[in-house]
Amino acid sequence: MRTGIATVCLSGTLKEKMQACAIAGFDGIEIFEQDLVTSPLSPEDVRKMAADLGLGLDLYQPFRDFDGVTPDLLKANLRRAEAKFKLMSRLGMDTILVCSNVATATIDDDALRADQLAELAQLAGDHGIKVAYEALAWGKYVNDYEHAYRLVEAVDHPNLGTCLDSFHILSRDWDTAPIENINPEKIFFVQVADAPKLSMDVLSWSRHYRVFPGEGQFELAKFMGHVVRAGYTGPVSLEVFNDVFRQSDVDRTAVDAMRSLIWLEEQSANWLADAPAAGTVPGGGAPRRRYPMELATLPKVNEPAGFNFAEVKADDTAQLEKLLGQLGFAFEGRHRTKDVQLWTMGQARVIINEQAASHAEPAIAALGFDVDSPVIASARAQQLKAPVVARKVQAHEEVFQGIAAPDSTEIFLCQGSPDGTAAWTHEFGEGLQHPSAGARAVIDHVNLAQPWQHFDEAVLFYTSALALEPQPFAEVPSPSGLVRSQVMQTSDGAVRLVLNLAPVQQAHGQKTYQEHIAFAVDDLVSTARAARDKGLEFLQIPANYYEDLDARFDLDPGFLATLQELNLLFDRDADGEFLHFYTATVGSVFFEMVERRGRYDGYGAPNAPVRHAVQYDSLHRT
Amino acid sequence: MRTGIATVCLSGTLKEKMQACAIAGFDGIEIFEQDLVTSPLSPEDVRKMAADLGLGLDLYQPFRDFDGVTPDLLKANLRRAEAKFKLMSRLGMDTILVCSNVATATIDDDALRADQLAELAQLAGDHGIKVAYEALAWGKYVNDYEHAYRLVEAVDHPNLGTCLDSFHILSRDWDTAPIENINPEKIFFVQVADAPKLSMDVLSWSRHYRVFPGEGQFELAKFMGHVVRAGYTGPVSLEVFNDVFRQSDVDRTAVDAMRSLIWLEEQSANWLADAPAAGTVPGGGAPRRRYPMELATLPKVNEPAGFNFAEVKADDTAQLEKLLGQLGFAFEGRHRTKDVQLWTMGQARVIINEQAASHAEPAIAALGFDVDSPVIASARAQQLKAPVVARKVQAHEEVFQGIAAPDSTEIFLCQGSPDGTAAWTHEFGEGLQHPSAGARAVIDHVNLAQPWQHFDEAVLFYTSALALEPQPFAEVPSPSGLVRSQVMQTSDGAVRLVLNLAPVQQAHGQKTYQEHIAFAVDDLVSTARAARDKGLEFLQIPANYYEDLDARFDLDPGFLATLQELNLLFDRDADGEFLHFYTATVGSVFFEMVERRGRYDGYGAPNAPVRHAVQYDSLHRT
Numbered sequence A, B: 001m002r003t004g005i006a007t008v009c010l011s012g013t014l015k016e017k018m019q020a021c022a023i024a025g026f027d028g029i030e031i032f033e034q035d036l037v038t039s040p041l042s043p044e045d046v047r048k049m050a051a052d053l054g055l056g057l058d059l060y061q062p063f064r065d066f067d068g069v070t071p072d073l074l075k076a077n078l079r080r081a082e083a084k085f086k087l088m089s090r091l092g093m094d095t096i097l098v099c100s101n102v103a104t105a106t107i108d109d110d111a112l113r114a115d116q117l118a119e120l121a122q123l124a125g126d127h128g129i130k131v132a133y134e135a136l137a138w139g140k141y142v143n144d145y146e147h148a149y150r151l152v153e154a155v156d157h158p159n160l161g162t163c164l165d166s167f168h169i170l171s172r173d174w175d176t177a178p179i180e181n182i183n184p185e186k187i188f189f190v191q192v193a194d195a196p197k198l199s200m201d202v203l204s205w206s207r208h209y210r211v212f213p214g215e216g217q218f219e220l221a222k223f224m225g226h227v228v229r230a231g232y233t234g235p236v237s238l239e240v241f242n243d244v245f246r247q248s249d250v251d252r253t254a255v256d257a258m259r260s261l262i263w264l265e266e267q268s269a270n271w272l273a274d275a276p277a278a279g280t281v282p283g284g285g286a287p288r289r290r291y292p293m294e295l296a297t298l299p300k301v302n303e304p305a306g307f308n309f310a311e312v313k314a315d316d317t318a319q320l321e322k323l324l325g326q327l328g329f330a331f332e333g334r335h336r337t338k339d340v341q342l343w344t345m346g347q348a349r350v351i352i353n354e355q356a357a358s359h360a361e362p363a364i365a366a367l368g369f370d371v372d373s374p375v376i377a378s379a380r381a382q383q384l385k386a387p388v389v390a391r392k393v394q395a396h397e398e399v400f401q402g403i404a405a406p407d408s409t410e411i412f413l414c415q416g417s418p419d420g421t422a423a424w425t426h427e428f429g430e431g432l433q434h435p436s437a438g439a440r441a442v443i444d445h446v447n448l449a450q451p452w453q454h455f456d457e458a459v460l461f462y463t464s465a466l467a468l469e470p471q472p473f474a475e476v477p478s479p480s481g482l483v484r485s486q487v488m489q490t491s492d493g494a495v496r497l498v499l500n501l502a503p504v505q506q507a508h509g510q511k512t513y514q515e516h517i518a519f520a521v522d523d524l525v526s527t528a529r530a531a532r533d534k535g536l537e538f539l540q541i542p543a544n545y546y547e548d549l550d551a552r553f554d555l556d557p558g559f560l561a562t563l564q565e566l567n568l569l570f571d572r573d574a575d576g577e578f579l580h581f582y583t584a585t586v587g588s589v590f591f592e593m594v595e596r597r598g599r600y601d602g603y604g605a606p607n608a609p610v611r612h613a614v615q616y617d618s619l620h621r622t
Helices: A014-024 A033-037 A043-053 A071-091 A110-126 A145-155 A166-170 A177-181 A202-208 A220-230 A250-274 A318-327 A374-383 A423-427 A452-466 A524-533 A543-553 A557-565 A605-621 B014-024 B033-037 B043-053 B071-091 B110-126 B145-155 B166-170 B177-181 B202-208 B220-230 B250-274 B318-327 B374-383 B423-427 B452-466 B524-533 B543-553 B557-565 B605-621
Strands: A002-006 A028-032 A056-063 A095-099 A130-134 A160-165 A187-192 A235-238 A306-313 A330-334 A340-345 A348-353 A363-371 A401-404 A410-415 A441-450 A474-478 A481-489 A496-501 A515-521 A569-573 A576-582 A589-598 B002-006 B028-032 B056-063 B095-099 B130-134 B160-165 B187-192 B235-238 B306-313 B330-334 B340-345 B348-353 B363-371 B401-404 B410-415 B441-450 B474-478 B481-489 B496-501 B515-521 B569-573 B576-582 B589-598
Touching: A002 A056, A002 A250, A014 A028, A014 A033, A014 A043, A014 A250, A028 A033, A028 A235, A033 A056, A033 B543, A033 B605, A043 A056, A043 A071, A056 A071, A056 A235, A071 A095, A071 A110, A071 B543, A095 A187, A110 A130, A110 A145, A110 A160, A130 A145, A130 A187, A145 A160, A160 A166, A166 A187, A166 A220, A177 A220, A187 A220, A220 A250, A235 A250, A250 A452, A306 A410, A306 A441, A318 A330, A318 A340, A318 A348, A318 A524, A318 A589, A348 A363, A348 A441, A363 A374, A363 A441, A363 A515, A374 A401, A374 A410, A374 A452, A441 A452, A441 A589, A452 A481, A452 A496, A474 A605, A481 A605, A524 A576, A524 A589, A543 A557, A543 A569, A543 B033, A543 B071, A569 A605, A605 B033, B002 B056, B002 B250, B014 B028, B014 B033, B014 B043, B014 B250, B028 B033, B028 B235, B033 B056, B043 B056, B043 B071, B056 B071, B056 B235, B071 B095, B071 B110, B095 B187, B110 B130, B110 B145, B110 B160, B130 B145, B130 B187, B145 B160, B160 B166, B166 B187, B166 B220, B177 B220, B187 B220, B220 B250, B235 B250, B250 B452, B306 B410, B306 B441, B318 B340, B318 B348, B318 B524, B318 B589, B348 B363, B348 B441, B363 B374, B363 B441, B363 B515, B374 B401, B374 B410, B374 B452, B441 B452, B441 B589, B452 B481, B452 B496, B474 B605, B481 B605, B524 B576, B524 B589, B543 B557, B543 B569, B569 B605
Parallel strands: A002 A028, A002 A235, A028 A056, A056 A095, A095 A130, A130 A160, A160 A187, A187 A235, A306 A348, A363 A410, A441 A496, A515 A589, B002 B028, B002 B235, B028 B056, B056 B095, B095 B130, B130 B160, B160 B187, B187 B235, B306 B348, B363 B410, B441 B496, B515 B589
Antiparallel strands: A306 A363, A330 A340, A340 A348, A401 A410, A441 A515, A474 A481, A481 A496, A569 A576, A576 A589, B306 B363, B330 B340, B340 B348, B401 B410, B441 B515, B474 B481, B481 B496, B569 B576, B576 B589
16 A cells, blocks of 8 residues: 655644655655745755655645636636646646635536536646546535546546545545445545544534544545455545644654554455455355455454553652552562562552652553563554664563553553463562462553643554554543543453543643552452551542432442542442542552442543542642 | 622632632632532531632532433432532522433423422422523423523422523524513523634533633623513623633633623623613614613723834844834934833834843833723723733823733833824934834734633733724644634724734744734835845745745736745735735744735735744744
8 A cells, every 4th residue: 555644734844744754654745735835945856855755746735626617717727727737747746636616616517517627637638747636525516526526437538537535525424335436547546534523514623633544433444445445556645634733743743644554554454354345245255356455464463451560660669669558569579680679469560660760750651461472562563663662681581572652651562371470570579479369459440641742643552553442532620621531441341541631731830640550459448448557548538529429329328438438439320330549649640449340341430520629639738 | 790600610629719709809609519529628618718708609500410301210300409409508509500401301291391390499499499490502302591481480489490591592593582581580590601603513512612701702792681681680600611711720710701791791781772672663762771780881992093002122132123224114212211212114113122131032022002091991901800010100201001911911002193193202312203204104913922821811801901803713824733813903904913822832842932013014015125225134935935826816927026036925805915024033023014905904814824834944944
């Protein structure tokens, strides 16, 4: 699959954008006209730079408001087009995108439109240019890709074809199956963009909220599957208008973009493998056709079986040790060669890393996941352009395959054992053979704060590299603003990551992003009592909360008293019940203990505002 | 008018919110339930604090999903309501907001709804509580305020009334005139919110994009006029869910909120004075009724007649002096007692202030506006809670009335003269009697960068204090992201302020907000030639721009060559033409010279991306 990206997706100057695209590995780019018009580079400079960078200049875009106009306007439009064709010759480009008319069309007549497009195609042919005509979702008269293609067919000129853009097609819910009926020689270009499903006017949606494939909710693999089955072999190019990407670091965004295409390519191949071949009976076992577009695939991984460990880091680790001890964790010893400690409770393993920079406050540094094959999972992540994390290892120590997540949390791909143990624990203390005695416990979920400019990137990262599935997002009120909360999890809930997009926290200059690790136990009340007896500092839940809880749930008075006595929070839904408590925060980390009753699958979302408010309040009082 | 605000409008804890509301001068507040539930303050604490702060506790809200339910659910809902009634007694509150059912209603039957509301009213009566029933715009069965009122009428219980919320009414485009038909004794509460007109689902619009009155596009004065004519006398309270306000400084947002109500009160009085009295013939001169709600008014101002001056400030002013001299400004001397210089060109006056902090880069510090009466305009601004700016003056010097804009630009209200001179220029140099000779020139517009968290506040500030009118906003692409651009101007265009909401400029750590002052001259080409001959450093416009210009406008080749030779930009619309050029930037300031031809009323918006790109590029190369 030939990969491409429109320069409008990225921040910076044309030169910065081109360099970033080349570094990220794109085959070609679309030159968004404004990026050229505002650039000090001459067309010849751009042509040479593209050649030097090994970047194809695959599409010049957009040419607007051409068709369905009066004869006077047609003349002016053809003059304008010819100027652009000449410019393209200097750039060494051969394909231009012409969008269906939005603003100046006054005549709704397909015969007239076809005549005007034919004139344009003729002129383009004279300059060796191909015109890719695209139906904008909000085109005045032409807003459906099949309509645009009918015009292309009617004109039947070698220099006129169509451009298929997933946003314009999927935002309008057009059926994508008829793409297969398009003559592949008439598909001059394919643009892809994903988007969250928003209920707003399609123009604003398109201009501000598009995201890279895998970061939204469109069925892009299916769209691409139909494109491949149509026989298309040209560029598949990202055109994503996004307010955040436009102001983010250009090199980083380009890599995020490239990752989305690599992932889309694999998903498209998967869709083609699973989907009934066109014209065959589902399950009929007809031999699968080969398609002219070659789709690369990635090393395959299943979703992780569980958390292997979580690692926290600090200069002074005393507070972390104290908290874990009070929660019931056992200190299992130090590593033979590194300044790290192992603490366990059942199958929940926490590494305390003492190798932090001086004065570094306690923070979550790394997460380990149990995967079928660390080597294969790491190969997949690297093909998805995840940065590799290097860890020094000595002879006879387990080699950890590590990659860096977008928020710079280190992600380690570990060998899971069916019995829930981890081989590397032998490197600690006296050589542990088994998990310590004590309460049964696992890491239930980990909550990571994401910088606003890397939130979508993080969703794609965990989707593509770790096979986690994004759930519908929630918004939680806090005293510093709304917190957007996105759960990424495995189908069985064995791994649950919560990505929080924190508000900028301008108010009161507060800047700490709090993150936490939650452990699940069988009996939270006992765990809480034991922790209290060891002097644990619980997050103090206001009395008003328990009154409201009672009003909402009509709880048994004894049970309610227990909850209040132990600062426990409670939730109930149709699937079951949820009990949980939080510790005080040290540095940017706190811990949570949870008990899931029945099939409760949430995170106590109704209680999140209480947690935020109390944490805010205690930050303020200190 | 009794003023109020819901705690959900603001950031922080309940305690911080209450203090901010008291300082801003609100009469009362609505307690948003979650703010109480998450607070460590007991209901008794809140009651005492409100009393100490002189704040009424006017509404407890919201109570959700009560009506149209099955008998079982009704029982649980009544139990839940009674718990809240008891809580309200402890708070000393007597009114609760009950929203029409969104989630749990299963029976669409007005008779049943009325029966259930009657039961609730009866229970409320037993506890001395009044229920204000409100139709949410997205209520499952009840989403129209007239429908809600019909239910209230049907129940006819002294403890059941309605709540009118401008958002729920205006977002659905319900006619507001029938508000006058509501029995005022049955209007228990009125909530107001403004909003930009967005085309999106009403729930998302409501939860994220509400703004304070005067910051959006709803006809709130008319809404309030009908409420007043209905005979309502209770609180008028802000309920504004806004993602930005929720994370902004609480004290500042509370003042912004209070300003919006003061302004709305005046606008409502104006609407009532102008609107035909209910039931009278327009222009029939029927004596105006007096209404029970008293509406305070403000000192009246007309829109300013023009800019009096602009002031730039720096530690080292050499670069500013050089630029102004090259543009054709004349140095008119220094002030008798202050370290400031006066530079003029026609009626364009620029003060260079040398009293900046050491190492302070050149920046726009102040703007003077010609108003009918500086004293009255200042009184108005102060009643609108604009902070006063103090300037030291000596005997025989003109006293400037100054206020601080939200971005901390100092705004001075000056006495304009019909001949365009300014009396205070006598304090400079040899005592100027007249404007200097030279080109005719005026300050055309000033472009100020607004921090993202103060943008809406700035729109209301200039609307209410300076009588400028917001125009539809534009979005301009720049290499660091989209720039939202909001023009505020007088009806004759004599004063034009452009407020730019800059992107966060995360990319490349760039943080400078560039601002500029634009001067209009009669003959831009001559001005540019003269400036070039004096060695002015123009912002360099790329050759690609002129090719595109030619493709778009088919310009005379000689004219196009002149434009390119002098780095001039060009725009044309149905009203006329616009020529302009920019200087290089010093500190955070640059200058623009413009020529308006015909009735051109814009700012060369199609050229703004070029300006941004070249400025970005030159910032990067240095």
